[in-house]
Amino acid sequence: MRMRIGVLASGSGTNLQALLDADLGPADIVSVVVNVEGAKALARAEAAGVPARLIRHRDFADRESFDAALVEALRAAGVDLVVLAGFMRILTPVVLDAFPGRIINVHPSLLPAFPGVDAQRQAFEAGVRITGCTVHVVDAGVDTGPILAQAAVPILETDTVVDLQRRVLAVEHQLLPAVVRAIADGRIFPADGRPRLRGPEPDPGAVLACPSLPEPTP
């Protein structure tokens, strides 16, 4: 019994592309829904031969009716797990209750730090030295649901915000497919609140050997 994955995207779709390119084990991406006309994610899905639909949120009177259309599309595709891959809309209970504990999101910070928009800039401006990304279950809050997996990303002295955004995104491209596969494999369980996937364990000994740390003076 293979797991059927639906992906929601709004933008350029690089996280969608990472999912399309990854070995997801016993899971298939069976549906992609995009809410913004011209979003490159739509073309990526079509290029991969995955059924893709444009459902414009602007065509709906309110969030609930837009969400009802999402649910209809996802159910029609027989989706088991919904993955938000750069999907820039807050979901209402119309979607949340249709897939309870079965909607996951990737967020570009180590939650609970820096929820909401522009998380990499928030981290950069807060002066933190380590940020990262988080895959979590979506609940009614903004980036508040149970954390499934995280990976750390350092902020380098030479970084601009754009550098940091690129580096975090590259790690998202690894972490998100790994989590989807782990869910499909039954190694983590989004609904049970006790997930097991995590990022790499830093070597404490490497703290002093960090290549970006200037050498002590002789």
Add this chain to the structure above:
Amino acid sequence: MRMRIGVLASGSGTNLQALLDADLGPADIVSVVVNVEGAKALARAEAAGVPARLIRHRDFADRESFDAALVEALRAAGVDLVVLAGFMRILTPVVLDAFPGRIINVHPSLLPAFPGVDAQRQAFEAGVRITGCTVHVVDAGVDTGPILAQAAVPILETDTVVDLQRRVLAVEHQLLPAVVRAIADGRIFPADGRPRLRGPEPDPGAVLACPSLPEPTP
């Protein structure tokens, strides 16, 4: 010109011990002040031949008079940089203004996440997969000052809170002396708000090769 370090401690003093054991480059620990009778930190300082004093906060009518006694002791020792190593008192402007931008603290989380007491338990109970420790400049807030350095620590599936506390502490023992030495070397500047020391850069490729991640099913 060697940098003169004063250390304030309240408890068992393992971070003090890490400082005493480390090569701090052009810096010497010249004074240790402990505020709790029987704190093992006092014995550690004495064993290392470092002048140590007990200044009991309970002997003072208010925070300010206690802080004035701290300042007097630190000034008498000619201290350039004050290091809080498990020091469990909030400092008033009496101390902060006497050593502006020259007081640093180590905190057992990746600030700004989980400030305040019992940070490891806060992280554990929040369900995060990565926490860590932070060395920061002390300001009038609780763990809010400019961040100088951070290191990441994963939370493993098998961890108890005690396991996590031990693992974070072991990383503190590396990071804090590294920061003190970097300040003494002039490689980071606590007062300028643009520090440069950081923890190791995780290998994004290791996300999928994490030894604690169960293998995908064949």
